[in-house]
Amino acid sequence: MTISIPPKALEALAARDFKMLIDGRWLEAGAAPIERVAPSHGVVVSRFQAGTKADAERAIAAARRAFDTGPWPRMTAAQRSTILLKAADLIAARAEEIVALDVIEAGKPISQVRGEIAGAVDIWRYAAALARDLHGESYNTLGDGTLGVVLREAIGVVSIITPWNFPFLIVSQKLPFAIAAGCTTVVKPSELSSGSTVILGEILQEAGVPDGVVNIVTGTGAEVGAVLTAHPDIDMVSFTGSTGVGKLTMTNAATTLKKVSLELGGKNPQIVFPDADLDAFVDAAVFGAYFNAGECCNAGSRLILHKSIAEEMVARIARLSAEVKVGDPLDPTTQVGAIITPQHFEKIAGYVNAASQAGAQLAHGGGALDLGRGQFMAPTILSGVTRDMAVAREEVFGPVLSVLTFETVEEAISIANAVDYGLSAGVWSRDFDTCLTIGRRIRAGTIWMNTFMDGASELPFGGMKQSGLGRELGRHAVEDYTETKTLNMHIGARTSWWMPQTERLA
Ligand code: NDP
Numbered sequence: 180m181t182i183s184i185p186p187k188a189l190e191a192l193a194a195r196d197f198k199m200l201i202d203g204r205w206l207e208a209g210a211a212p213i214e215r216v217a218p219s220h221g222v223v224v225s226r227f228q229a230g231t232k233a234d235a236e237r238a239i240a241a242a243r244r245a246f247d248t249g250p251w252p253r254m255t256a257a258q259r260s261t262i263l264l265k266a267a268d269l270i271a272a273r274a275e276e277i278v279a280l281d282v283i284e285a286g287k288p289i290s291q292v293r294g295e296i297a298g299a300v301d302i303w304r305y306a307a308a309l310a311r312d313l314h315g316e317s318y319n320t321l322g323d324g325t326l327g328v329v330l331r332e333a334i335g336v337v338s339i340i341t342p343w344n345f346p347f348l349i350v351s352q353k354l355p356f357a358i359a360a361g362c363t364t365v366v367k368p369s370e371l372s373s374g375s376t377v378i379l380g381e382i383l384q385e386a387g388v389p390d391g392v393v394n395i396v397t398g399t400g401a402e403v404g405a406v407l408t409a410h411p412d413i414d415m416v417s418f419t420g421s422t423g424v425g426k427l428t429m430t431n432a433a434t435t436l437k438k439v440s441l442e443l444g445g446k447n448p449q450i451v452f453p454d455a456d457l458d459a460f461v462d463a464a465v466f467g468a469y470f471n472a473g474e475c476c477n478a479g480s481r482l483i484l485h486k487s488i489a490e491e492m493v494a495r496i497a498r499l500s501a502e503v504k505v506g507d508p509l510d511p512t513t514q515v516g517a518i519i520t521p522q523h524f525e526k527i528a529g530y531v532n533a534a535s536q537a538g539a540q541l542a543h544g545g546g547a548l549d550l551g552r553g554q555f556m557a558p559t560i561l562s563g564v565t566r567d568m569a570v571a572r573e574e575v576f577g578p579v580l581s582v583l584t585f586e587t588v589e590e591a592i593s594i595a596n597a598v599d600y601g602l603s604a605g606v607w608s609r610d611f612d613t614c615l616t617i618g619r620r621i622r623a624g625t626i627w628m629n630t631f632m633d634g635a636s637e638l639p640f641g642g643m644k645q646s647g648l649g650r651e652l653g654r655h656a657v658e659d660y661t662e663t664k665t666l667n668m669h670i671g672a673r674t675s676w677w678m679p680q681t682e683r684l685a
Pocket of ligand 1 (some may be wrong): 368
């Protein structure tokens with residue numbers, strides 16, 4: 180199969196130049212731009228500014244000024260909420276442009292990305308609603324002489340660092356909540372897929388976000404990201420990416436004790452019992468493994484199947500895997516697009532080869548698909564995987580499913596928990612007791628029961644163990660970007676510590 184590029188798509192592929200947004204101005208970095216080659220079509224589609232350390236520092240200074248003396252933190256929540264709602268409308272109005280950028284820069288299927296951008300619009304609206312509900316507490320129960328008021332204050336300047344796999348969706352899980360709280364921000368998207376985040380800067384300006392509140396600095400993690408995690412004027416870092424860089428972020432942030440929020444990798448199991456709706460499960464297994472080409476923190480990359488159904492399930496999943504449409508991400512019927520870079524393709528292939536050499540069997544796929552351009556990988560199933568193999572423990576981040584088996588509930592729980600990650604998990608059974616027992620004992624931030632990878636703006640998302648720290652979305656999402664301050668107020672004459680009461684009253 181060869182990818183043919185229809186004329187309209189070619190128009191979308193004409194390389195586009197992007198600037199950076201610092202203190203309300205659109206700037207170029209001094210250095211040569213970063214060229215992004217579309218992973219699906221092999222042509223340059225975007226040129227991003229290669230921001231420098233000095234650019235990052237300028238952006239941080241602008242965000243600091245906007246926080247310390249600017250109007251944004253001092254506005255009413257209703258005013259901020261109105262601007263966020265306007266931003267949501269503008270995102271919806273420019274959705275197809277944003278979709279096109281995420282599709283061609285990240286190689287994601289267009290029909291999937293349309294869903295992600297619609298989801299992002301919903302998140303911006305949800306953040307706008309939460310903005311007006313941010314409140315503290317009062318204690319009128321501390322005696323006649325005391326009134327306690329607990330304030331929620333914006334935490335300050337927040338740096339936001341995002342990965343390449345869900346470029347617009349992930350920035351939308353962070354930025355609207357940070358600015359809803361009254362924070363100011365510096366955003367660094369992945370150097371591989373920065374286009375849609377830069378467009379978001381234009382949208383926020385048009386919506387009425389004042390200068391300096393949202394700064395967008397493109398460039399590499401080593402140059403820009405490192406400054407954003409360590410600079411003393413940053414109060415909080417909100418990071419999504421690999422566990423390795425997440426740890427580095429925490430180390431850098433520790434030098435000035437910044438708050439950190441980390442959304443990191445996963446090695447998510449789906450545990451399946453014989454009494455489950457197996458038709459529904461087979462569909463969810465294929466979706467969980469190959470959605471976003473498996474380049475997904477939530478990928479259901481480990482199947483833990485009851486031994487009695489394992490053989491049948493592997494055969495059925497293999498049959499369905501053969502029908503998954505891998506191809507041109509611009510084609511609305513495509514289900515799986517390209518692998519992000521040739522280097523990442525090699526990493527995925529390395530895991531598959533190592534597992535095969537260690538005794539796993541290739542039940543489907545296993546290698547490259549030659550589509551004439553770009554890098555594509557066949558949906559791949561490895562059966563007979565054991566828990567000590569790297570493919571069973573490490574995040575492969577590709578369309579690769581590892582199949583393990585169990586005989587007892589205890590064994591299933593033990594296999595599921597036997598990894599460093601704890602992001603999400605699925606359990607499939609019609610038995611209520613089985614689902615709840617497993618759901619309560621697996622150490623992961625989200626447990627799906629008889630479904631997989633569903634979500635909503637109302638539901639908190641994040642990981643346990645080495646999958647992260649903190650939660651995004653949900654009704655506390657704005658609070659995460661605040662500090663708590665206690666106002667302890669005295670009413671009437673204060674009892675002196677050293678002066679006897681009688682003398683004082685005399
Ligand atoms: P990386 O950790 O490589 O990069 C994430 C971001 O960090 C990028 O913007 C990157 O910049 C930046 N970065 C790199 N080095 C540094 C540094 N020294 N200091 C500060 N920032 C730095 O992850 P990927 O982009 O490869 O994304 C894939 C990972 O993201 C997977 O592990 C996946 O599980 C995780 N992820 C987690 C999610 C969750 O919610 N739990 C959701 C989605 C993804 P650049 O690359 O431009 O150099």
